[in-house]
Amino acid sequence: MEYKDYYKIMxxxxxxxxxxxKRAYRRLAxxxxxxxxxxxxxxxxxxxxxxxxxxxxxxEKRTAYxxxxxxxxxxxxxxxxxxxxGGHDFGGARAGRTAGARDFxxxxxxxxxxxxxxxxxxxxxxxxxxxxxxxxRGEDYQTTITLSLDEAFRGVTKALTLxxxxxxxxxxxxxxxxxxxxxxxxxVTDGQRIRLPAQGGAGFGGGERGDLYAVVRLAPHDFFRPDxxxxxLDVPVTPWEAALGATVTVPTLAGAVDLKVPKGSQSxxxxxxxxxxxxxxxxxxxxxxxxxxAPAATTPEAEALYRQMADAMPMNPRERFGAATARxxx
Numbered sequence: 262m263e264y265k266d267y268y269k270i271m272x273x274x275x276x277x278x279x280x281x282x283k284r285a286y287r288r289l290a291x292x293x294x295x296x297x298x299x300x301x302x303x304x305x306x307x308x309x310x311x312x313x314x315x316x317x318x319x320x321e322k323r324t325a326y327x328x329x330x331x332x333x334x335x336x337x338x339x340x341x342x343x344x345x346x347g348g349h350d351f352g353g354a355r356a357g358r359t360a361g362a363r364d365f366x367x368x369x370x371x372x373x374x375x376x377x378x379x380x381x382x383x384x385x386x387x388x389x390x391x392x393x394x395x396x397x398r399g400e401d402y403q404t405t406i407t408l409s410l411d412e413a414f415r416g417v418t419k420a421l422t423l424x425x426x427x428x429x430x431x432x433x434x435x436x437x438x439x440x441x442x443x444x445x446x447x448x449v450t451d452g453q454r455i456r457l458p459a460q461g462g463a464g465f466g467g468g469e470r471g472d473l474y475a476v477v478r479l480a481p482h483d484f485f486r487p488d489x490x491x492x493x494l495d496v497p498v499t500p501w502e503a504a505l506g507a508t509v510t511v512p513t514l515a516g517a518v519d520l521k522v523p524k525g526s527q528s529x530x531x532x533x534x535x536x537x538x539x540x541x542x543x544x545x546x547x548x549x550x551x552x553x554x555a556p557a558a559t560t561p562e563a564e565a566l567y568r569q570m571a572d573a574m575p576m577n578p579r580e581r582f583g584a585a586t587a588r589x590x591x
Contacts, residue, residue, distance in 0.1 A: 264339035267313035286314040399471035400462035406475040414514040416447035448540040490545025528553040
Protein backbone atom coordinates (compact mmCIF):
# COMPACT_ATOMS: atom_id res chain seq x y z
CA MET A 262 0.00 0.00 0.00
CA GLU A 263 1.30 3.48 -0.87
CA TYR A 264 1.82 6.28 1.66
CA LYS A 265 -0.27 9.40 1.06
CA ASP A 266 1.19 12.82 1.86
CA TYR A 267 -1.97 14.66 2.89
CA TYR A 268 -0.12 17.96 3.33
CA LYS A 269 1.18 17.77 -0.24
CA ILE A 270 -2.28 16.89 -1.54
CA MET A 271 -3.74 19.94 0.19
CA UNK A 272 -0.81 22.17 -0.82
CA UNK A 273 -0.18 23.36 2.75
CA UNK A 274 2.78 23.28 5.13
CA UNK A 275 2.89 20.76 7.97
CA UNK A 276 2.41 23.55 10.49
CA UNK A 277 -0.59 25.03 8.63
CA UNK A 278 -3.41 26.37 10.82
CA UNK A 279 -6.91 24.92 10.73
CA UNK A 280 -8.08 28.03 8.88
CA UNK A 281 -5.35 27.52 6.24
CA UNK A 282 -6.43 23.91 5.81
CA LYS A 283 -10.07 24.86 5.49
CA ARG A 284 -9.30 27.52 2.88
CA ALA A 285 -7.19 25.05 0.90
CA TYR A 286 -10.00 22.51 0.97
CA ARG A 287 -12.56 25.05 -0.25
CA ARG A 288 -10.32 26.08 -3.11
CA LEU A 289 -9.43 22.55 -4.22
CA ALA A 290 -12.91 21.13 -3.78
CA UNK A 291 -14.22 23.92 -6.00
CA UNK A 292 -11.51 23.27 -8.57
CA UNK A 293 -12.00 19.50 -8.80
CA UNK A 294 -15.72 19.14 -8.24
CA UNK A 295 -16.71 16.47 -10.80
CA UNK A 296 -19.82 18.30 -11.95
CA UNK A 297 -17.94 21.45 -12.96
CA UNK A 298 -14.29 20.49 -13.52
CA UNK A 299 -13.08 19.77 -17.05
CA UNK A 300 -10.05 17.78 -15.89
CA UNK A 301 -10.08 14.07 -16.68
CA UNK A 302 -9.11 12.99 -13.16
CA UNK A 303 -11.36 15.48 -11.36
CA UNK A 304 -13.42 12.89 -9.50
CA UNK A 305 -10.34 11.08 -8.20
CA UNK A 306 -8.63 14.33 -7.20
CA UNK A 307 -11.81 15.52 -5.49
CA UNK A 308 -11.99 12.31 -3.48
CA UNK A 309 -8.28 12.56 -2.62
CA UNK A 310 -8.68 16.15 -1.39
CA UNK A 311 -11.67 15.12 0.71
CA UNK A 312 -9.69 12.29 2.28
CA UNK A 313 -6.79 14.62 3.12
CA UNK A 314 -9.20 17.14 4.64
CA UNK A 315 -10.89 14.41 6.67
CA UNK A 316 -7.56 13.73 8.40
CA UNK A 317 -6.03 17.21 8.66
CA UNK A 318 -9.21 18.95 9.82
CA UNK A 319 -9.61 16.54 12.74
CA UNK A 320 -7.05 17.37 15.48
CA GLU A 321 -7.01 13.78 16.77
CA LYS A 322 -6.50 12.21 13.36
CA ARG A 323 -3.96 14.85 12.39
CA THR A 324 -1.89 14.22 15.52
CA ALA A 325 -1.93 10.49 14.88
CA TYR A 326 -0.98 10.98 11.22
CA UNK A 327 1.88 13.32 12.17
CA UNK A 328 3.19 10.71 14.58
CA UNK A 329 4.14 8.56 11.57
CA UNK A 330 7.07 10.95 11.06
CA UNK A 331 8.18 13.49 8.46
CA UNK A 332 10.41 11.27 6.33
CA UNK A 333 7.70 9.48 4.39
CA UNK A 334 7.30 10.40 0.72
CA UNK A 335 4.16 10.10 -1.37
CA UNK A 336 4.06 6.77 -3.19
CA UNK A 337 6.39 4.92 -0.83
CA UNK A 338 5.26 1.48 0.28
CA UNK A 339 3.71 1.81 3.71
CA UNK A 340 2.65 -0.48 6.52
CA UNK A 341 1.18 0.81 9.81
CA UNK A 342 3.66 0.57 12.68
CA UNK A 343 3.22 -2.27 15.18
CA UNK A 344 0.61 -1.58 17.81
CA UNK A 345 -1.04 1.20 15.78
CA UNK A 346 -4.57 -0.15 16.18
CA GLY A 347 -4.17 -0.47 19.92
CA GLY A 348 -2.83 3.06 20.32
CA HIS A 349 -5.31 4.92 18.13
CA ASP A 350 -8.94 4.03 18.60
CA PHE A 351 -10.96 6.43 16.45
CA GLY A 352 -14.19 4.44 16.39
CA GLY A 353 -14.24 4.42 12.60
CA ALA A 354 -14.32 7.35 10.19
CA ARG A 355 -16.10 10.58 11.04
CA ALA A 356 -19.85 10.23 11.34
CA GLY A 357 -22.16 12.01 8.98
CA ARG A 358 -20.62 11.15 5.60
CA THR A 359 -22.92 10.74 2.69
CA ALA A 360 -24.31 7.24 2.36
CA GLY A 361 -23.48 5.42 -0.82
CA ALA A 362 -20.24 7.28 -1.52
CA ARG A 363 -17.00 5.48 -2.26
CA ASP A 364 -14.69 4.44 0.53
CA PHE A 365 -11.44 6.18 1.28
CA UNK A 366 -8.13 4.70 0.19
CA UNK A 367 -6.57 1.59 1.69
CA UNK A 368 -3.99 3.89 3.32
CA UNK A 369 -6.72 5.80 5.15
CA UNK A 370 -8.59 2.65 6.17
CA UNK A 371 -5.40 1.03 7.49
CA UNK A 372 -4.92 4.01 9.83
CA UNK A 373 -8.41 5.18 10.76
CA UNK A 374 -10.94 2.55 9.71
CA UNK A 375 -13.40 2.47 6.84
CA UNK A 376 -16.02 5.01 5.85
CA UNK A 377 -17.46 6.95 2.98
CA UNK A 378 -16.66 10.40 1.73
CA UNK A 379 -19.24 13.13 1.94
CA UNK A 380 -17.44 16.34 1.12
CA UNK A 381 -15.20 16.45 4.19
CA UNK A 382 -18.06 16.66 6.63
CA UNK A 383 -19.76 19.64 4.94
CA UNK A 384 -23.05 17.88 4.21
CA UNK A 385 -24.36 15.77 1.34
CA UNK A 386 -27.45 14.62 -0.46
CA UNK A 387 -26.53 15.56 -4.04
CA UNK A 388 -25.69 12.77 -6.47
CA UNK A 389 -23.58 13.57 -9.52
CA UNK A 390 -24.14 12.19 -12.98
CA UNK A 391 -21.16 9.89 -12.36
CA UNK A 392 -22.90 8.18 -9.49
CA UNK A 393 -20.93 9.51 -6.52
CA UNK A 394 -22.32 11.84 -3.88
CA UNK A 395 -20.55 15.20 -3.68
CA UNK A 396 -21.89 18.29 -1.94
CA UNK A 397 -20.43 21.13 0.06
CA ARG A 398 -21.96 23.95 2.05
CA GLY A 399 -20.86 27.43 0.99
CA GLU A 400 -18.21 29.29 2.93
CA ASP A 401 -19.13 31.63 5.79
CA TYR A 402 -18.01 35.21 5.17
CA GLN A 403 -17.31 37.98 7.64
CA THR A 404 -17.33 41.72 7.10
CA THR A 405 -17.39 44.88 9.24
CA ILE A 406 -20.25 47.32 9.64
CA THR A 407 -19.49 50.71 11.24
CA LEU A 408 -22.20 52.44 13.27
CA SER A 409 -22.48 55.68 15.16
CA LEU A 410 -23.30 55.33 18.85
CA ASP A 411 -26.70 56.89 18.18
CA GLU A 412 -27.43 54.21 15.52
CA ALA A 413 -26.41 51.48 17.95
CA PHE A 414 -28.74 53.00 20.58
CA ARG A 415 -31.80 53.35 18.37
CA GLY A 416 -31.30 50.54 15.84
CA VAL A 417 -30.98 51.11 12.13
CA THR A 418 -31.15 49.45 8.73
CA LYS A 419 -27.86 49.87 6.86
CA ALA A 420 -27.03 49.11 3.24
CA LEU A 421 -23.94 46.91 3.10
CA THR A 422 -22.09 46.59 -0.20
CA LEU A 423 -19.38 43.98 -0.63
CA UNK A 424 -17.65 41.88 -3.28
CA UNK A 425 -18.22 38.15 -2.94
CA UNK A 426 -16.89 35.13 -4.79
CA UNK A 427 -19.47 33.18 -6.76
CA UNK A 428 -19.11 30.10 -8.94
CA UNK A 429 -20.82 30.18 -12.33
CA UNK A 430 -22.37 27.21 -14.12
CA UNK A 431 -19.04 26.26 -15.68
CA UNK A 432 -17.30 26.14 -12.27
CA UNK A 433 -15.31 29.34 -12.68
CA UNK A 434 -15.02 31.57 -9.65
CA UNK A 435 -16.03 35.17 -10.25
CA UNK A 436 -16.37 38.20 -7.99
CA UNK A 437 -19.80 39.77 -7.85
CA UNK A 438 -20.84 42.95 -6.04
CA UNK A 439 -23.84 42.55 -3.77
CA UNK A 440 -25.77 45.08 -1.72
CA UNK A 441 -27.63 43.84 1.33
CA UNK A 442 -29.88 45.67 3.75
CA UNK A 443 -28.79 44.79 7.27
CA UNK A 444 -31.27 45.35 10.08
CA UNK A 445 -29.28 46.30 13.16
CA UNK A 446 -31.26 45.90 16.40
CA UNK A 447 -31.16 48.57 19.09
CA UNK A 448 -28.50 47.97 21.72
CA VAL A 449 -25.77 46.29 19.68
CA THR A 450 -22.30 46.56 21.18
CA ASP A 451 -18.84 46.97 19.73
CA GLY A 452 -17.56 43.63 18.42
CA GLN A 453 -20.99 41.99 18.31
CA ARG A 454 -21.68 39.78 15.28
CA ILE A 455 -24.92 39.99 13.32
CA ARG A 456 -25.71 36.80 11.40
CA LEU A 457 -27.27 36.98 7.95
CA PRO A 458 -28.33 33.41 7.17
CA ALA A 459 -27.58 32.03 3.69
CA GLN A 460 -25.91 35.28 2.55
CA GLY A 461 -22.37 33.89 2.44
CA GLY A 462 -20.59 31.91 -0.26
CA ALA A 463 -22.58 29.78 -2.67
CA GLY A 464 -22.59 26.03 -2.06
CA PHE A 465 -21.89 23.58 -4.83
CA GLY A 466 -23.14 20.12 -5.65
CA GLY A 467 -26.48 21.09 -4.14
CA GLY A 468 -24.98 22.35 -0.89
CA GLU A 469 -26.62 25.27 0.88
CA ARG A 470 -25.14 28.76 1.00
CA GLY A 471 -22.95 29.80 3.88
CA ASP A 472 -23.77 32.63 6.26
CA LEU A 473 -22.53 36.21 6.37
CA TYR A 474 -21.47 37.71 9.69
CA ALA A 475 -21.36 41.49 10.07
CA VAL A 476 -19.07 42.53 12.93
CA VAL A 477 -20.20 45.79 14.56
CA ARG A 478 -17.63 48.54 15.04
CA LEU A 479 -18.73 51.70 16.86
CA ALA A 480 -17.29 54.95 15.57
CA PRO A 481 -15.71 57.22 18.22
CA HIS A 482 -18.11 59.71 19.82
CA ASP A 483 -17.29 63.30 20.73
CA PHE A 484 -17.79 62.72 24.47
CA PHE A 485 -19.45 59.34 25.18
CA ARG A 486 -17.27 56.23 25.70
CA PRO A 487 -19.05 52.85 25.38
CA ASP A 488 -17.99 49.84 27.42
CA UNK A 489 -20.24 46.96 26.50
CA UNK A 490 -23.74 48.32 27.13
CA UNK A 491 -22.48 50.87 29.66
CA UNK A 492 -21.71 54.46 28.67
CA UNK A 493 -19.06 56.64 30.32
CA LEU A 494 -19.05 60.44 30.33
CA ASP A 495 -16.74 63.03 31.93
CA VAL A 496 -18.70 66.00 33.26
CA PRO A 497 -16.93 69.24 34.32
CA VAL A 498 -18.21 70.96 37.47
CA THR A 499 -17.11 74.12 39.29
CA PRO A 500 -15.45 73.96 42.72
CA TRP A 501 -18.54 75.46 44.37
CA GLU A 502 -20.88 72.97 42.63
CA ALA A 503 -18.73 70.14 43.98
CA ALA A 504 -18.34 71.65 47.45
CA LEU A 505 -21.91 72.85 47.99
CA GLY A 506 -23.79 70.32 45.89
CA ALA A 507 -25.79 71.17 42.79
CA THR A 508 -28.13 69.88 40.12
CA VAL A 509 -26.53 69.95 36.66
CA THR A 510 -27.85 69.01 33.22
CA VAL A 511 -25.95 66.22 31.45
CA PRO A 512 -26.47 64.53 28.07
CA THR A 513 -27.47 60.87 27.64
CA LEU A 514 -28.14 58.86 24.50
CA ALA A 515 -31.87 59.31 25.09
CA GLY A 516 -31.65 63.05 25.78
CA ALA A 517 -30.65 65.50 28.54
CA VAL A 518 -31.36 64.67 32.19
CA ASP A 519 -30.77 66.38 35.54
CA LEU A 520 -27.97 64.94 37.68
CA LYS A 521 -27.65 65.66 41.38
CA VAL A 522 -24.04 66.36 42.40
CA PRO A 523 -23.71 65.48 46.10
CA LYS A 524 -22.31 68.06 48.51
CA GLY A 525 -18.59 67.58 49.04
CA SER A 526 -17.98 65.73 45.74
CA GLN A 527 -14.40 65.24 44.60
CA SER A 528 -12.79 65.23 41.18
CA UNK A 529 -12.82 61.71 39.70
CA UNK A 530 -15.91 60.69 41.67
CA UNK A 531 -18.31 58.48 39.66
CA UNK A 532 -22.09 58.82 39.68
CA UNK A 533 -24.46 56.31 38.06
CA UNK A 534 -27.51 56.97 35.92
CA UNK A 535 -29.22 53.59 36.02
CA UNK A 536 -30.56 52.22 32.72
CA UNK A 537 -29.23 55.16 30.70
CA UNK A 538 -26.76 53.12 28.64
CA UNK A 539 -27.44 50.99 25.56
CA UNK A 540 -30.76 49.11 25.62
CA UNK A 541 -30.79 45.40 26.34
CA UNK A 542 -31.86 42.82 28.88
CA UNK A 543 -30.78 44.32 31.19
CA UNK A 544 -29.96 47.75 29.76
CA UNK A 545 -26.61 49.36 30.44
CA UNK A 546 -25.98 52.26 32.77
CA UNK A 547 -24.37 55.64 32.22
CA UNK A 548 -21.46 56.45 34.52
CA UNK A 549 -20.62 60.12 35.03
CA UNK A 550 -17.11 61.02 36.22
CA UNK A 551 -16.89 64.43 37.83
CA UNK A 552 -14.02 66.68 36.74
CA UNK A 553 -13.61 69.78 38.92
CA UNK A 554 -12.57 72.77 36.82
CA ALA A 555 -11.17 75.82 38.62
CA PRO A 556 -11.71 79.22 36.96
CA ALA A 557 -8.57 81.15 36.09
CA ALA A 558 -7.68 84.16 38.28
CA THR A 559 -7.57 86.67 35.44
CA THR A 560 -8.47 89.81 37.47
CA PRO A 561 -7.22 91.35 40.75
CA GLU A 562 -10.63 90.66 42.26
CA ALA A 563 -10.40 86.97 41.37
CA GLU A 564 -6.89 86.75 42.84
CA ALA A 565 -8.08 88.37 46.05
CA LEU A 566 -10.96 85.92 46.26
CA TYR A 567 -8.60 82.95 45.89
CA ARG A 568 -6.34 84.34 48.64
CA GLN A 569 -9.35 84.79 50.86
CA MET A 570 -10.35 81.18 50.26
CA ALA A 571 -6.81 79.98 51.04
CA ASP A 572 -6.86 81.86 54.35
CA ALA A 573 -10.36 80.71 55.27
CA MET A 574 -9.94 77.06 54.26
CA PRO A 575 -6.30 76.04 54.75
CA MET A 576 -5.55 72.51 53.47
CA ASN A 577 -2.73 70.40 52.09
CA PRO A 578 -4.12 68.00 49.43
CA ARG A 579 -0.68 66.30 49.25
CA GLU A 580 -0.54 65.48 52.93
CA ARG A 581 -0.85 61.75 52.35
CA PHE A 582 2.53 61.71 50.58
CA GLY A 583 4.13 62.36 53.98
CA ALA A 584 7.88 61.87 54.11
CA ALA A 585 7.97 61.04 50.41
CA THR A 586 7.83 64.78 49.65
CA ALA A 587 10.61 65.76 52.14
CA ARG A 588 13.62 67.31 50.43
CA UNK A 589 16.99 65.65 51.12
CA UNK A 590 19.39 67.55 53.38
CA UNK A 591 21.98 69.58 51.47
